[in-house]
Amino acid sequence: MALALKEKGFAMRVIGVDANAEHCKQALELGLVDEIATLEAAIPQSDLIILAVPVGVCLQLLPTVMGLITSKQVVMDVGSTKAGIAEVVADAALRGRMVPTHPMWGTEYSGPAAAVKEAFVKKATVICDKEKCDADALALVEKVYGVLGMHIVYMNAVAHDVHVAYISHISHITSFALANTVLEKEKEEDAIFELASGGFESTVRLAKSNPAMWVPIFRQNRDNVLDVLNEHIAQLRKFKACLEKENYEYLQELIENANKIRKVLNRG
Amino acid sequence: MALALKEKGFAMRVIGVDANAEHCKQALELGLVDEIATLEAAIPQSDLIILAVPVGVCLQLLPTVMGLITSKQVVMDVGSTKAGIAEVVADAALRGRMVPTHPMWGTEYSGPAAAVKEAFVKKATVICDKEKCDADALALVEKVYGVLGMHIVYMNAVAHDVHVAYISHISHITSFALANTVLEKEKEEDAIFELASGGFESTVRLAKSNPAMWVPIFRQNRDNVLDVLNEHIAQLRKFKACLEKENYEYLQELIENANKIRKVLNRG
Structure with missing residues (x-):
């Protein structure tokens, strides 16, 4: 995603946050990110925060992230399950800033070295519970998937x-x-x-x-x-x-x- | 196989035999075969007879084919099971002329229109029970698979x-x-x-x-x-x-x- 969003001129600066120091190094070397920072340092500088972590970690991270953002920022996740994620943000003060998504593309490989250019083109992505998202937050995430060349399917998190x-x-x-x-x-x-x-x-x-x-x-x-x-x-x-x-x-x-x-x- | 063997100059003339008239027509149109004939007419004109039919049909056809060939001709099959086929020719007078094989390539499609050029290149093929084959018959079949660009694995029919x-x-x-x-x-x-x-x-x-x-x-x-x-x-x-x-x-x-x-x- 970072590769494509940078190449298309959509993302001017990408800050990487990762628990794995080796992956941080690789991501910099591969040009996936422009810099590495901690979550706390990265969030205040970001217009859009993309959570791309195992779905268990996403559940744990979301309350922290939702507590760090302002009403001008947008959060999206890209995990393969959605009901648990929808639940964990249900009562967040800024619920409308969070857009749960699932781009339907992946390989059997993981880590920065598994990044593939043009990966998402012509594939489907799911956006869940759009009626719970602020209009401008939803529009930004829709624009991201448009830039990636994906077509969007809307459904609720449980049906997903x-x-x-x-x-x-x-x-x-x-x-x-x-x-x-x-x-x-x-x-x-x-x-x-x-x-x-x-x-x-x-x-x-x-x-x-x-x-x-x-x-x-x-x-x-x-x-x-x-x-x-x-x-x-x-x-x-x-x-x-x-x-x-x-x-x-x-x-x-x-x-x-x-x-x-x-x-x-x-x-x- | 016919496509590749003709293109490489290995097969000068390919005669097609098929129970399905529509497939005969397609095979001619696609240039897979040079002519269509009955089994009885085709066998006496052939140096090499390749049986590429469902394995149940192969079991039924083999006794007939083995009865029609001379000791100068070679028969091979390309079916996905080998023990039953080995058994059905075990007592044939010309057992040595028959080489049971299994080229490990296929798609989910069948019929003449499913033919793919270069299909077998760099894939494995199995030759079974080679010690039961006449040396010249085995050599011809090995040459066929060499022309197709396959590497040969030898094993007995039961292990296969x-x-x-x-x-x-x-x-x-x-x-x-x-x-x-x-x-x-x-x-x-x-x-x-x-x-x-x-x-x-x-x-x-x-x-x-x-x-x-x-x-x-x-x-x-x-x-x-x-x-x-x-x-x-x-x-x-x-x-x-x-x-x-x-x-x-x-x-x-x-x-x-x-x-x-x-x-x-x-x-x-």
Whole structure:
């Protein structure tokens, strides 16, 4: 974000705040930020404060940040869960200055070195509970996403968390579990390496994702994730039952039904 | 394969045989084949017969093909299971002319229009039970894969089927089941479409795969697939238990373990 907002001339000066000294150094070297400061020093100098931290840290930071800003400043977060974040600012005196968002783009990598130019272009971003935001704060955040080339979807924080459980969180659990399955069963690493084809690599790619980011997401979206995970296990059991009972007609039906995902994915 | 083998000057003439008249027409139009013939007419004119059909059809076709060839001709198949195929030719008079192979490349699409130039370059291919093949037959097939730019891994047919259950077949079941989960639970198709990001798309891509190809694969590799599927369900249940019991330390461990797949995937 910092890369793109600087390049497009939207951000004149970017101040980086990070608990990790090595990441601060990298961010400076990579030109992601112009300077490094503490949170307390950075906030009074900033028009817009972007919180891009694991969602658990975001919950802890938000009360502090909301206490440090004035009614002229704007705060946005970019975390993958929204209901908890909406709740923690619900009673803040300056609630209207905070815009909860979720740009739907990421890779399995994290840290400053994982920054990718043009990353967000043509992807979707979610803005939650816009009616609770001051008009000028909302307009600034909308402008940020416009500059990044994203299209904006509006929904309430609770609905957001339900949808991302289906669309993002369960994919990650599946991928982590698939990696563990293969690592558990396939002791011959050479065989994995030599035979792993594109299909395997694409299903298991997300299994490289950072636990520091994902444990807090699963924790905050626990109920929705459990709900989808139960359904997913039930679906896998249908495949298992087909094979056990050698019911290949039903197996065919299950796959034909899965093929319907095409219609959804190819609509764009 | 036909595209690449013609372009490299390896195949002077390619005769296509297909049960589907529309696919025959497409293959001619796309220049994949030079002419179309029946199996009985095509075989006597061919130096090399490549069987690229669903693995169930391959089992049925092989006895016929093995009965039609002479000891100067070579047969290879490119199916995703190998033990059943090895078995069906085990007692053939001309067993040595048949080379069972599995080039590890494919997409979720099928039919002539799914052909991709340079598809196999730098990917792995498996040749099974090479000690059962005549030296000149093996040499010809090795040359084919050399021309395609693939590197060859040798293993016996039974070991092949165990490994592909881990590395390819389970990824497909996971993807089909994930698509069914999302289609079942997420009735708001607009939300899937708007929010589906790269992570979802990559885990669910294989769910577009053709049941005509995959039902016979799962059927022929049933025991191995069931074994891995049981392990995968057990792994998913660990994630479920972590969330139910709010054991986030163990959830962290499960994800850290899954991250080890990096080491295997990045070795290349």
